[in-house]
Amino acid sequence: MLRVDVAIIGGGLVGASLALALQGEARKRGWRVVLIEPFAPGDGYQPSYDARSTALSYGSRLIYEGLGLWPAIAQQATAIERIHVSDRGRFAAARLSAEQEGVPALGYVVENAWLGHCLWQALDPEVIQWRCPAQVERMEPTTEGYRLTLDDETLIDCSLAILADGGRSSLREQLGISVNQRPYDQTALIANITPERDHAGEAFERFTESGPLALLPLSEKRCALVWTHPSRDVERLLKLDERAFLAELQQAFGYRLGALKQVGARVPYPLVLIEAAEQIRANLVVLGNAAHSLHPIAGQGFNLSLRDVRALADTLSASAAPLGDLATLQRYAGIQAGDQTRTVAFSDQVTRLFSTDQPLLAAGRNLGLLGLELLPPAKRWFARQAMGMGTRGSPQ
Numbered sequence: 001m002l003r004v005d006v007a008i009i010g011g012g013l014v015g016a017s018l019a020l021a022l023q024g025e026a027r028k029r030g031w032r033v034v035l036i037e038p039f040a041p042g043d044g045y046q047p048s049y050d051a052r053s054t055a056l057s058y059g060s061r062l063i064y065e066g067l068g069l070w071p072a073i074a075q076q077a078t079a080i081e082r083i084h085v086s087d088r089g090r091f092a093a094a095r096l097s098a099e100q101e102g103v104p105a106l107g108y109v110v111e112n113a114w115l116g117h118c119l120w121q122a123l124d125p126e127v128i129q130w131r132c133p134a135q136v137e138r139m140e141p142t143t144e145g146y147r148l149t150l151d152d153e154t155l156i157d158c159s160l161a162i163l164a165d166g167g168r169s170s171l172r173e174q175l176g177i178s179v180n181q182r183p184y185d186q187t188a189l190i191a192n193i194t195p196e197r198d199h200a201g202e203a204f205e206r207f208t209e210s211g212p213l214a215l216l217p218l219s220e221k222r223c224a225l226v227w228t229h230p231s232r233d234v235e236r237l238l239k240l241d242e243r244a245f246l247a248e249l250q251q252a253f254g255y256r257l258g259a260l261k262q263v264g265a266r267v268p269y270p271l272v273l274i275e276a277a278e279q280i281r282a283n284l285v286v287l288g289n290a291a292h293s294l295h296p297i298a299g300q301g302f303n304l305s306l307r308d309v310r311a312l313a314d315t316l317s318a319s320a321a322p323l324g325d326l327a328t329l330q331r332y333a334g335i336q337a338g339d340q341t342r343t344v345a346f347s348d349q350v351t352r353l354f355s356t357d358q359p360l361l362a363a364g365r366n367l368g369l370l371g372l373e374l375l376p377p378a379k380r381w382f383a384r385q386a387m388g389m390g391t392r393g394s395p396q
């Protein structure tokens with residue numbers, strides 16, 4: 001039996017970021033924090049730190065700067081200097097540039113494995129206690145918090161439980177927290193691509209008949225591909241040999257980066273918008289994908305969760321009430337509610353608009369892109385949303 005102040009369930013990108021965000025205050029106030037995770041990065045398969053890359057917004061860079069982690073992340077981050085948004089078969093395109101927005105970069109692309117490595121290295125084992133490999137099998141409320149039962153039968157009592165165990169959280173279900181789910185009937189296909197030409201810091205978002213496609217600039221002149229397809233078509237794409245796959249991608253993307261020469265492992269991710277009906281209870285916070293899981297094409301999911309992390313850590317640090325106090329957690333939820341609503345809506349609407357092949361909507365989308373290009377305020381609004389800086393309370 002272990003008694004701690006904070007138990008973070010899930011050491012993925014979000015759980016580990018929260019542990020880091022709490023580390024300073026925990027050291028100062030003597031909080032005992034435990035982080036529970038079944039897989040360590042580098043130990044083969046780890047769901048949060050797999051072959052994917054994440055587009056960190058400029059706002060996320062500022063948060064990691066505040067946590068002192070940015071210099072490490074930056075060693076292997078590729079700056080997005082320009083974004084080119086286009087629609088296959090239509091003439092309009094919108095171009096966003098860091099220079100026009102007056103920022104050093106619109107965002108940064110980082111491989112998840114590197115981000116995980118940086119996060120885990122930064123955690124001080126004297127302050128954040130690791131239980132890894134370990135899995136929480138059960139959690140139940142007690143009069144003073146929650147009791148967790150691990151798979152090795154250890155019991156952990158905590159004043160504040162943070163549920164950061166991902167979108168398919170079985171513990172969320174165990175606690176009776178319902179979810180609103182909207183399946184997109186789409187699957188994202190992820191792979192690293194080596195094109196003939198250097199990406200020169202340019203990211204591409206392109207809307208194709210099958211669904212939105214993003215090519216993000218990565219280190220070693222590679223690009224990270226996120227290509228959404230109707231789920232029924234993905235098995236076929238996975239079975240194509242390298243040449244046939246690249247030919248199909250080339251046709252959808254065009255020749256802006258010259259010939260597409262090489263493709264790495266292709267991994268499918270079925271897409272569904274999940275929102276937990278409750279994110280806080282006394283002594284409990286639901287965080288990250290367990291709280292809201294978004295379509296990846298707009299690159300907002302983790303960036304939003306990182307803003308939640310910062311707001312939660314700041315709120316807990318500013319409070320003199322005992323950890324787990326409902327009013328404090330309500331304050332946190334109130335701070336982030338607007339940001340969450342706007343970001344979920346932005347991400348969902350962009351995805352749905354750019355996934356349609358209905359002629360009227362597609363024509364509207366074309367006009368939208370034209371409008372973005374012609375109307376500086378609209379473009380600025382879009383750029384700030386994409387940078388994770390378009391919301392009140394987010395870093396300026």
Ligand SMILES: Cc1cc2nc3c(=O)[nH]c(=O)nc-3n(C[C@H](O)[C@H](O)[C@H](O)COP(=O)(O)OP(=O)(O)OC[C@H]3O[C@@H](n4cnc5c(N)ncnc54)[C@H](O)[C@@H]3O)c2cc1C
Pocket residue numbers: 009010011012013014015036037038039046047048049052053054055056134135136137164165166167171188190226269287288289290296299300301302303304305
């Ligand atoms: C294809 C794709 C591309 C994406 N690209 C971007 C992007 O460019 N920008 C962006 O902002 N977002 C992006 N996202 C979203 C981003 O990946 C997620 O927001 C992020 O992974 C959420 O992290 P998490 O820690 O909440 O959940 P997860 O990554 O699912 O991690 C959950 C962790 O909990 C652990 N766990 C599970 N069950 C238990 C248990 N019972 N006990 C203890 N631990 C447990 C797991 O092992 C795991 O480590 C993308 C998502 C996808 C699918």
